[in-house]
Amino acid sequence: MNPYEEIRVPVAGGELAALRWPAREPGAPVVVALHGITANALSWGAVARLLDGRVTLVAPDLRGRAGSSGLPGPYGIGVHADDTAALAAALGQERVVLAGHSMGAFVAALAAVRHPGLFGPLVLVDGGFGFPAPTHLSADELITAVIGPAMDRLSMTFTDRDAYRSFWQAHPAFGGDAWSPEVDAYIQRDLTGEEPRLRSGCRLEAVRTDGVGLFQEEVTGAVRELPGPATLLWARRGLMNEEQGLYDDSRLAAAGQPGTKVRAVRVDDVNHYTVLTGEKGAGEVVRAMLAAVDER
Template identity: 85%
Template sequence: MTPSYEELRVPVTGGELAVLRWPADSPGAPVVVALHGITANALSWGAVAGALAGRATLIAPDLRGRAGSAGLPGPYGITAHADDVAALAGALGRDRVVLAGHSMGAFVATLAAVRHPDRFGELVLVDGGFGFPAPTHLSADELMTAVIGPAMDRLSMTFTDRDAYRSFWQAHPAFAGDAWSPEVDAYIQRDLTGEEPALRSGCRLEAVRTDGVDLFRAEVLAAVRRLPGPATLLWAERGLMNEEQGLYDAARLTAAGRPDTKVTAVRVDDVNHYTVLTGEKGAGLVADALLRAAPPS
């Protein structure tokens, strides 16, 4: 069962960032800051919070333009998120916290560590952080469609009630069978805004579009090769739609320059891009990696 959390507001440029905090059982326990993916929210880390079982304090923000932080204005982009995360780390009053990120959040984590090396310690990247240059023949819209087309479509849809939204997600190949859980349900429900019968995703389309294109910017792609300290990448065997080919494999990571970085790559079998974070097996392995990355109390 996911432990209870509290919701906080942290000042950043332009307003306040919504932040969820799962406290540790001990005041001397390590602190981890965890960042979600491009159309996700802080509760995507709920299963990891449960797997940590009070051994660390987990801090997860709704990134600018999402869920509780949807009201924060632009400019958006990976740099804006990285600076927001540095402001959050400063507000915690702890030195060199462990920084984790899933999918787009992993790219934010690497850039934050490069831009603010005194704020963060070891990194844990979950199916993200290594990218590839954008094909030059694609426009920005075509690029976004190629990368996260189904997710972009969802941002323009409306749903009659919360059960309809739940059914939409339960039909997603990544959440088939026993991949659905109370933690996944809470995560997807946090995304909704508006009133019935016209509920919709709270993600701001402008933020998602800007962030998605920004993932291919040279500074963002290079960040993982400029990390000031060590990092661990847990990469999922399967992809976003539970397809056999995941975002990464050994050859792709080599092509992205992983051997020339400070990143140790670990394959996680029998999970996809989502369940590497939200499933019982994936969440447990992520939690273990976070605790290994944490400095001694």
């Protein structure tokens, strides 16, 4: 039996799918958590387990992904921000804590700027601070530079679920003890179709549009315009478990983090994925969420 329930919320063009892990006590605070560019709501599975019902956690499948793949365009970071606001309003809570991983962190920051009355403190997980787009790259080259191999799988087919599992287990970020039943459930939620032609449920058009949108001035500038406080948890290692992560002190300084309302915290011994899905990373995210709930 799943520890969560599936809900649907009206948004422009249809209904947004979301997973809800209920709190043990009625009236508990709500945290809304937003996933990355080719991910889905179950990327928050380890965080939900470690929260252990102390808050209600609600994680949507963003437009064009998993349970929300049927939602039509237009896509883009601004559309996701407005969908997030519609979800928060439907939950009927004030000052909802908003968390986001990777692209979801940019969506969270923009949602907080566009809809300041809905949200309390933010928890940004290895995302939210952007960099200028290289002017010599085409849109597709730009997206490839942003998400690399994650883009390749969107045009691949898999004979069965084991094949998809093997594809992900070969990813450098999920080596060793980084694999877990929660990671397996997360990647399996991505699949659609029938054997022997299973494929990712992420809409390619949505990923392309969102990837380019990560470099728009309104999106990259949102984190410097936040109406309230935020915590950034940045992973020491990168998307392919490489030594250089997305951020370091010098990159954050170049992106304008000092002097903002964002407190930056380095998380060692994790990469861009395991800062969310691994035991240590998820534990840090939970601590930041609970502190944000207390700070509302």
